Amino acid sequence: MSDTHLTGRCLCGRVEVSVVRAAAIPAVCHCTHCQKQTASAFSPVLIVPIGDITITGELKSYEDTNDAGDRVTRMFCPNCGSPVRTVSAKGTAAGVHYIKAGLLDGGAPRPNVEVFRRSRCDWLPDLRSERQFDAVPAG
């Protein structure tokens, strides 16, 4: 961890991630696909432009379609299975990469944005994020 970058690694450490801190938007995705991929209630992520991400180590990919009908590529460490990066091929999220924030040194930051709240687990407390979307931002 540095002043300028957020850093993290997968469970086994073969994959390392570094993201420009100023370019990263902390978010939470409540979509059913993220619930399954993480085997958890939601997925904390950093929303980051591709040019502000450095990843070292081999990743495997799973081609998925998200709850908005957009094709997404979900990348994970082939050794330990940790989800690392998700890329949306089209739609409002095109060109934007989602780095799984649970990988970060120091843990996932508090989210500013929540997406796919329509499939949010109803027992979750209010995360008090600034921007909340039933699905993804329109436009």
Ligand SMILES: [Zn+2]
């Ligand atoms: Zn790993």
